[in-house]
Amino acid sequence: MTETAVTPAQPVTVDEQELAPGFIGQNVARKEDRRLVEGQGVFVDDVKRHGMAYVHFVRSPYAHAAIAGIDVSRALELDGVYGTLIGEEVAAETEPFFQIAPPPAGDLKDYALAVGRVRHVGEPVVAVAAATRELARDAAELVEVDYEPLEVVLDPETAADSGRPQLHDEVPNNTIWQGNFDYGDYDAALAEADKVVRIKRLHFHRFSSTPLETSGAVVEYNRGTGQWTIHSNNQFPGFAIIMMAPALKVGMDKLRLVSQDIGGGFGNKICTHVQLVAMCLLARKLNRAVNWTEWRTDQHTANSHGNERVFLDVEVPVKADGTLLGFKSRMIDDCGAYTRYEPLGCIIWAQVTPGCYRWRHVRVDFTQVCTNKSPCGPNRGYSRMQHLWFTERIIDIVAQELELDPVEIRKRNYIRADEMPYETPNGCVYDSGDYARCLDEALKLIDHDSIEARRRDAESRGKLLGVGIGSTLDSGTNNFGQSTLVNPELQFSGNNEVATVKLDIFGEIVVTLGTTPQGQSHETTAAQVVADILQVSPDDVNVRAGHDSYWNSHAGFSGTYASQFAVTGLGAVKGATDMLADQIRKIGAAILGAESTDEVELAGGFVRRKDNHEAALPFMACGAIVNANNAVLPLELRDVTLNCRYVYVPPHQMPDKERKYGNLTLTYATQIHACVVEVDPETGVYEIVDYGAVDDCGIRINPQIVEGQVQGATAQAIGAATHETFLYDEDGNLLTPNFYDYHVPHALDMPALKTAYVESASPFTPLGAKGMGEGGGAGLSAVASALQDALRASGRPIVSDSSNPYNRVWELLRDPEQSRRLVDVEDR
Amino acid sequence: MTEPVRGTRISVDVNGEIHERDVEARRLLVHFLRDDLDLTGTHVGCDTGNCGACTVIVDGVAVKSCMMLAVQADGASVETVEGLAGNGELHPLQQAFSSFHALQCGYCTPGMLMSAKHLLDNNPEPTEGEIRRAIQGNICRCTGYVNIVEAIAATARGEVSG
Numbered sequence: 001m002t003e004t005a006v007t008p009a010q011p012v013t014v015d016e017q018e019l020a021p022g023f024i025g026q027n028v029a030r031k032e033d034r035r036l037v038e039g040q041g042v043f044v045d046d047v048k049r050h051g052m053a054y055v056h057f058v059r060s061p062y063a064h065a066a067i068a069g070i071d072v073s074r075a076l077e078l079d080g081v082y083g084t085l086i087g088e089e090v091a092a093e094t095e096p097f098f099q100i101a102p103p104p105a106g107d108l109k110d111y112a113l114a115v116g117r118v119r120h121v122g123e124p125v126v127a128v129a130a131a132t133r134e135l136a137r138d139a140a141e142l143v144e145v146d147y148e149p150l151e152v153v154l155d156p157e158t159a160a161d162s163g164r165p166q167l168h169d170e171v172p173n174n175t176i177w178q179g180n181f182d183y184g185d186y187d188a189a190l191a192e193a194d195k196v197v198r199i200k201r202l203h204f205h206r207f208s209s210t211p212l213e214t215s216g217a218v219v220e221y222n223r224g225t226g227q228w229t230i231h232s233n234n235q236f237p238g239f240a241i242i243m244m245a246p247a248l249k250v251g252m253d254k255l256r257l258v259s260q261d262i263g264g265g266f267g268n269k270i271c272t273h274v275q276l277v278a279m280c281l282l283a284r285k286l287n288r289a290v291n292w293t294e295w296r297t298d299q300h301t302a303n304s305h306g307n308e309r310v311f312l313d314v315e316v317p318v319k320a321d322g323t324l325l326g327f328k329s330r331m332i333d334d335c336g337a338y339t340r341y342e343p344l345g346c347i348i349w350a351q352v353t354p355g356c357y358r359w360r361h362v363r364v365d366f367t368q369v370c371t372n373k374s375p376c377g378p379n380r381g382y383s384r385m386q387h388l389w390f391t392e393r394i395i396d397i398v399a400q401e402l403e404l405d406p407v408e409i410r411k412r413n414y415i416r417a418d419e420m421p422y423e424t425p426n427g428c429v430y431d432s433g434d435y436a437r438c439l440d441e442a443l444k445l446i447d448h449d450s451i452e453a454r455r456r457d458a459e460s461r462g463k464l465l466g467v468g469i470g471s472t473l474d475s476g477t478n479n480f481g482q483s484t485l486v487n488p489e490l491q492f493s494g495n496n497e498v499a500t501v502k503l504d505i506f507g508e509i510v511v512t513l514g515t516t517p518q519g520q521s522h523e524t525t526a527a528q529v530v531a532d533i534l535q536v537s538p539d540d541v542n543v544r545a546g547h548d549s550y551w552n553s554h555a556g557f558s559g560t561y562a563s564q565f566a567v568t569g570l571g572a573v574k575g576a577t578d579m580l581a582d583q584i585r586k587i588g589a590a591i592l593g594a595e596s597t598d599e600v601e602l603a604g605g606f607v608r609r610k611d612n613h614e615a616a617l618p619f620m621a622c623g624a625i626v627n628a629n630n631a632v633l634p635l636e637l638r639d640v641t642l643n644c645r646y647v648y649v650p651p652h653q654m655p656d657k658e659r660k661y662g663n664l665t666l667t668y669a670t671q672i673h674a675c676v677v678e679v680d681p682e683t684g685v686y687e688i689v690d691y692g693a694v695d696d697c698g699i700r701i702n703p704q705i706v707e708g709q710v711q712g713a714t715a716q717a718i719g720a721a722t723h724e725t726f727l728y729d730e731d732g733n734l735l736t737p738n739f740y741d742y743h744v745p746h747a748l749d750m751p752a753l754k755t756a757y758v759e760s761a762s763p764f765t766p767l768g769a770k771g772m773g774e775g776g777g778a779g780l781s782a783v784a785s786a787l788q789d790a791l792r793a794s795g796r797p798i799v800s801d802s803s804n805p806y807n808r809v810w811e812l813l814r815d816p817e818q819s820r821r822l823v824d825v826e827d828r
Numbered sequence: 829m830t831e832p833v834r835g836t837r838i839s840v841d842v843n844g845e846i847h848e849r850d851v852e853a854r855r856l857l858v859h860f861l862r863d864d865l866d867l868t869g870t871h872v873g874c875d876t877g878n879c880g881a882c883t884v885i886v887d888g889v890a891v892k893s894c895m896m897l898a899v900q901a902d903g904a905s906v907e908t909v910e911g912l913a914g915n916g917e918l919h920p921l922q923q924a925f926s927s928f929h930a931l932q933c934g935y936c937t938p939g940m941l942m943s944a945k946h947l948l949d950n951n952p953e954p955t956e957g958e959i960r961r962a963i964q965g966n967i968c969r970c971t972g973y974v975n976i977v978e979a980i981a982a983t984a985r986g987e988v989s990g
Contacts, residue, residue: 029926029927030926030929033925033926033931033934034918034926036931036934037909037912037918037922037923037925037926037931037934037937037941038869038909038910038912038913038918038922039867039868039869039870039909039910039912039938040869040910041869041934042868043868043935045862045868045872046862046868133859133863134852134854134855209969210969211933211935212871212873212879212881212933212935212936212967212968212969213871213873213933213935214873261933261934261935262933263871263873263933263934263935264932264933264935264969264970266969293872295875296873296874296875296876296879297875297876518932518933519931519932519933519934519970520932521932704929705929707929708929708970708975709932711971711972711974712932712969712970712971712972714972715971715972715973716969738874738875738876738878739874739876739879739967740876740878744967744969745972745973746964746965746967746973747959747960747961747963747964747966747973747976747977748960748961748964750973750974752974753972
């Protein structure tokens with residue numbers, strides 16, 4: 001395969017002619033659907049191999065304990081058990097996983113199985129492989145582990161206090177990372193303020209998107225070549241291989257990651273490299289394919305939670321006219337027992353430092369601690385969602401305490417459309433957007449003009465009605481250079497994604513991607529882009545399903561995460577297709593006797609002369625000539641392969657490590673949501689009676705798919721705001737370890753969602769599109785906002801938590817003063 | 829004392845085809861379908877009977893196949909997602925799910941389709957509330973249910989042909 005990696009020297013700007021009507025912008029039917037509605041998708045647990053073993057993990061029942069001994073002998077005696085793997089073997093055969101954190105936290109040891117100590121309930125201690133799922137579970141019951149329980153650390157706010165037990169010998173005060181962020185001139189802003197609003201504590205709770213398909217893998221080992229084939233649903237193969245190859249002490253090419261269909265990911269399937277390494281060791285040890293399919297209870301207990309975060313000593317300087325000048329806060333983030341993808345979350349929030357607002361003066365003291373809870377990992381809206389919820393809470397609390405209108409205060413402080421592209425206080429460049437217009441659209445969706453009448457109607461029925469707004473950003477196409485702001489020694493920056501497009505011998509157009517879609521419709525949208533450039537139908541474009549390292553269509557950051565496919569993935573598709581189109585024109589010009597490629601064009605599966613449409617060569621003939629009949633070609637065209645590989649690289653620069661300053665992502669999609677709730681003041685039970693979501697992700701490649709992502713992100717945010725929470729008891733046992741106790745929205749729980757859109761093309765991306773899909777967690781903000789508004793009539797309590805199940809609302813109704821003590825207003 | 833019976837031979841009609849197999853007494857119907865018959869369209873999403881990804885129709889009743897033993901299906905007639913389409917034609921529900929973008933990752937889809945089919949088999953003109961009730965045992969983490977409800981309603985209205 002000819003490889004041509006092209007890196008744009010300058011930001012790719014959008015030429016308006018490129019946006020001519022075609023398949024881009026149309027609701028093209030999904031190419032993925034046929035196999036999925038027929039039950040013919042291939043998810044990881046559908047992969048079967050001869051003699052395959054099923055693996056069950058023996059997991060820790062303690063949140064914190066020393067492992068005094070492990071005895072697997074009774075398990076091995078059971079007929080049909082193939083073998084086991086314990087931590088000591090893992091420690092002998094692998095290196096600890098690479099750590100992103102600088103020392104001392106960077107020195108902590110994280111292995112595929114617990115070595116010597118367990119640090120959270122559900123931590124894998126022993127892996128047992130047997131002939132059937134049931135037998136593996138039986139055998140796991142026979143493994144005897146001798147634990148010596150240790151004192152647990154669960155509260156992030158006291159985890160760093162002196163005298164607390166230490167989770168990792170290498171990590172003093174359980175502190176993974178600490179950093180100060182100081183932008184603008186906060187002291188001057190404070191001096192200039194007419195009023196200062198202080199909020200003692202806000203809390204963002206622990207939950208996760210809980211994809212319906214749990215994590216899993218089928219791993220084969222080839223003894224002859226020393227290569228592993230890893231069928232899995234890992235959603236970030238670029239990161240997984242970087243973590244796994246050094247741990248296994250092999251080259252990256254020894255790890256072939258393969259996936260076809262993935263049953264949702266939402267970030268929760270990024271950090272499965274830990275279990276994948278255990279599977280690799282077992283496959284090699286047993287010389288047998290091994291299947292690991294995570295149990296739902298294990299997914300909740302020990303896979304990947306969203307980060308819990310506390311915002312302490314919040315201070316907000318405000319001018320008399322309602323202009324907010326910025327904020328100050330001490331933030332503590334809890335990453336659970338191991339770091340894995342962390343402490344990247346300690347910088348990723350800074351992509352959206354001022355949220356949607358023109359705040360220029362920000363001072364943040366950010367600490368991340370470890371606790372005896374499930375490790376955290378990226379979760380839809382990763383790290384920015386927590387921060388954006390915080391900015392929206394500031395707005396609504398300030399509005400309530402200073403008796404300002406929540407709509408007006410937003411519009412006064414929103415970054416304006418005429419200020420785009422807008423540089424934030426920490427150097428991020430918001431590419432485009434019109435927040436005020438999105439807000440107007442959202443308010444229209446819920447018929448905001450009628451709110452006071454509806455409030456009175458609700459009162460007449462004994463209900464409290466409230467309206468709330470959530471304004472968030474979905475920042476996408478990471479600049480991995482931001483990792484150097486948490487650890488200056490790291491050698492990561494920029495971003496990339498790969499696609500190949502070829503015209504094969506019988507005229508098939510074949511596309512491969514480096515991504516690992518989990519429902520984001522990459523096959524469809526990639527085909528739309530290819531079809532427009534080659535002037536064919538998306539039906540004529542075969543986009544291979546899934547990901548395979550052996551396609552050679554991946555790079556270091558390949559995967560599906562962090563709202564970027566429409567930029568990076570489709571940027572790569574566009575680049576490769578442009579190359580292929582150029583090559584087809586070259587062949588056409590030569591065969592059709594044209595002087596140059598300017599004299600030919602692509603149309604309907606032909607390359608033809610512009611001056612004589614009858615002089616046309618079908619794509620099939622081009623494919624056949626180049627692949628199987630190339631002696632007819634002039635010598636100067638013998639380098640045409642019709643097999644084009646393109647690496648899209650965004651125009652990122654290195655951020656300034658000292659000042660923690662620079663553009664951390666390429667695009668910033670907007671979500672403005674409006675929510676109406678009715679609360680029963682007797683019980684705290686509430687219902688979302690109206691909901692409007694407005695999204696602006698620039699040019700929409702496929703509006704129906706975009707709307708689907710908006711609906712899904714909104715449902716997850718509403719679920720998290722109302723019922724979903726990972727609660728622990730005082731011993732560190734997870735109280736919501738499955739769908740019985742962890743209530744995700746069902747069809748009856750979801751309000752009717754109304755959606756609208758605004759299209760502010762990104763000036764920085766190949767198609768004017770922005771990454772989207774994570775959704776910024778606007779629903780979490782909108783629900784909190786609406787509840788506070790509804791309860792205003794009942795003692796003006798402060799909604800200070802992102803988790804608001806009925807019992808918490810009832811507590812606010814019962815004792816509003818308790819929450820009001822969190823807030824103080826200083827008049828200057 | 830006699831040894832308890834640990835397995836037995838069962839005969840099950842799945843999508844019109846009779847399958848005879850020896851199964852362990854504790855084999856779940858979903859694992860019988862997926863692992864013994866290779867009908868992997870029926871999915872497993874939880875271990876508590878909450879998610880509905882494994883929904884099939886057993887003798888005309890929508891059943892979560894992780895909540896039923898294979899031996900209990902002896903002599904029964906089971907419909908799975910693989911049996912929905914016929915002669916290369918999608919079932920109208922399958923077509924509607926695609927047309928209305930009622931699936932993203934597609935993992936809940938087989939169970940969702942079977943619950944929807946059971947609803948329409950028994951209630952050809954459901955209200956929106958009845959549709960939502962019929963699929964409340966099926967969790968979807970991708971769509972927020974908006975388009976799923978629309979797809980089922982459109983099918984009921986006869987607006988979609990397979």
